[in-house]
């Protein structure tokens with residue numbers, strides 16, 4: 032089974048995508064792929080989220096690894112996996128989602144926001160977590176401090192990250208991937224301006240590549 036860590040290491044940049052209309056899903060995925068990103072976390076925050084996952088999973092191409100985000104209960108976990116999600120993400124550690132993923136062999140990326148939560152995740156066997164909301168809980172300084180006490184824990188910060196501060200996160204030793212919604216602005220989606228999304232994706236990948244002159248943990 033592919034682990035959440037392996038998915039993050041391969042992705043390096045994780046677009047956190049909220050879909051309002053199903054028709055937006057495919058052109059959005061195409062634009063991200065044109066920019067070099069073939070991984071997506073589609074959030075379950077909107078009514079269209081689940082149907083978008085189903086549509087993208089059926090299409091197969093261009094998204095190679097499709098995840099569901101903001102998964103807050105077992106019912107959502109099951110529905111997302113049945114729709115075709117290959118990994119699940121939560122903003123915190125959700126015990127029933129964790130148990131569902133363990134039972135069904137689905138990679139799970141739980142969120143943490145404190146050192147105690149990070150220790151709790153490692154005690155449960157997780158070697159990778161999402162740090163959310165990264166910008167509000169201390170930003171790169173917090174992640175650096177986390178690495179000093181839990182050097183074996185890989186992190187994917189999200190929340191408040193953008194092209195301007197991306198490099199400060201990506202250069203850190205424990206950061207294997209950086210995620211967020213800045214890559215997929217709602218205005219650009221609404222206006223059908225997918226070229227902007229393609230450009231944001233390739234810009235983000237370039238920044239991360241330049242910052243990560245090292246082997247991931």
Ligand code: 3PG
Pocket residue numbers: 047100101122163189190191192210211212213
């Ligand atoms: C998430 O679910 O990871 C966040 O909504 C991403 O935060 P951002 O919108 O600030 O990038």
